[in-house]
Amino acid sequence: MIGRILPYPLLTISLAVFWMTINSFSPGHLLLGTGVAMIASWAMASLRPPKPRIRNWHLLIKLIAIVIYDIVRSNIAVASIILFPRNRKTRAAFMTVPLDLRDPMGLAVLAVVLTATPGSAWLEYNSSQGTLLIHVLDEVSEAHWQNLIKSRYEKLLMEIFE
Incomplete structure (x- = not known):
C-alpha cells in the first residue's frame, strides 16, 4: 500500500x-x-527506471575521495586562471574522448563528475560511436584529458558498475 x-x-x-x-x-x-x-x-x-547494479560498493568510497580531491584542485586551478590571467596562457577547447563504459548509471555518474569539476563540462555522448564530447577551460593536451578521464574515472566506474 x-x-x-x-x-x-x-x-x-x-x-x-x-x-x-x-x-x-x-x-x-x-x-x-x-x-x-x-x-x-x-x-x-x-x-520505471532500472535499479542501479553496483558490483563493488567499497570502490564508491575511493571514487568519492578522488572526486572531492579533484574538485578542490580544479577550483584552485580555475581561480588561478581567473585571478592571474597573465601568468599563464590558457586555451579553452572542445575534445572527443572515446569511452569503453556503457552502463547508463556509470555514464550518468561520469557526467556528474565531469560537470561538477570546475574547468570541464560534459556536452554530448554519442552511444553509437562510444564517444564523449567535453569542453575544457584549460586544454593541456587532448591526450592528457583522455588519459585523465579514462584512467582516473572510467576505469573505476567500470569496476563499480560493470
Missing part, C-alpha cells in the same frame, strides 16, 4: 526537505512541497 502512495519514499522526503530549505517555513509551503515531492515520485515511478 505504501509502495503505491510513495513509490520512492527517500526521493519524496528529500524533495520535501529541499523545498523547505529554499522556501520559508509555513504550513502552506510544507503542504505544497510535499505535494510536489509526491508528484515527482509518481512521475519517477511511471518512468
Whole structure:
C-alpha cells in the first residue's frame, strides 16, 4: 500500500526537505512541497527506471575521495586562471574522448563528475560511436584529458558498475 502512495519514499522526503530549505517555513509551503515531492515520485515511478547494479560498493568510497580531491584542485586551478590571467596562457577547447563504459548509471555518474569539476563540462555522448564530447577551460593536451578521464574515472566506474 505504501509502495503505491510513495513509490520512492527517500526521493519524496528529500524533495520535501529541499523545498523547505529554499522556501520559508509555513504550513502552506510544507503542504505544497510535499505535494510536489509526491508528484515527482509518481512521475519517477511511471518512468520505471532500472535499479542501479553496483558490483563493488567499497570502490564508491575511493571514487568519492578522488572526486572531492579533484574538485578542490580544479577550483584552485580555475581561480588561478581567473585571478592571474597573465601568468599563464590558457586555451579553452572542445575534445572527443572515446569511452569503453556503457552502463547508463556509470555514464550518468561520469557526467556528474565531469560537470561538477570546475574547468570541464560534459556536452554530448554519442552511444553509437562510444564517444564523449567535453569542453575544457584549460586544454593541456587532448591526450592528457583522455588519459585523465579514462584512467582516473572510467576505469573505476567500470569496476563499480560493470
